[in-house]
Amino acid sequence: MEKLTGGCLCGKVEFEILNEFAHFQLCHCVQCQKVTGSAHASNLFTKPEAISWHSGWDNITRFDLEGRKISNAFCSSCGSRVPYLSLNGDILVVPAGSLNGIPNKSPQANIFWAERARWYDAALTAEHFTEFIE
Ligand SMILES: [Zn+2]
Ligand SMILES: [Zn+2]
Structure with missing residues (x-):
């Protein structure tokens, strides 16, 4: 079975996980906006035993x-x-x-769409750049 590695930005938390996710949802609810500090949570769902923690648990x-x-x-x-x-x-x-590779599922649903950030629709059509801009 294929596995992906994953972890945090500083590298203290590292794990390996089976690339057999059941669902991939983007949650636009106001709580997810707060916990992510962003437009939405991007969550994959799988069975608890799919993960092996390598460090930082x-x-x-x-x-x-x-x-x-x-x-x-x-x-x-x-x-x-x-x-x-x-x-x-x-x-x-x-x-x-948190994953380093490409999950087996692509986003399947935007849930709590009515609660989405009021600026999000404009983000969908904003111009693309490859680096920081002034
Ligand atoms: Zn960290
Ligand atoms: Zn949510």
């Missing part, structure tokens, strides 16, 4: 928002989002940006 901080199914897990050193188990323990949620 004890350097992960987890946050669960009471009363909602919103969780976040991130490297305590650099703040990068990393995979975490759903609250009921059934599903492993994998932020797509």
Whole structure:
């Protein structure tokens, strides 16, 4: 079975994961805008046993928002989002940006579309550049 590597920006958290994701969703809800600091979360979903942690597991901080199914897990050193188990323990949620390779699934759905950032529609048609611009 093909595996992908993944990890955080500073390199303290590293893992390997089976490239057999079940779903890939972009979540535009207001909670995901807050936890990502961006337009949407880009989450892949797989089974809990698909991941092998290589390093940094004890350097992960987890946050669960009471009363909602919103969780976040991130490297305590650099703040990068990393995979975490759903609250009921059934599903492993994998932020797509934490992967080093190309997942087997492409984004299949934009969920909570009505809550999307008001500036997001303009982002879809903004000009493309290859580096920082002034
Ligand atoms: Zn890190
Ligand atoms: Zn969301």
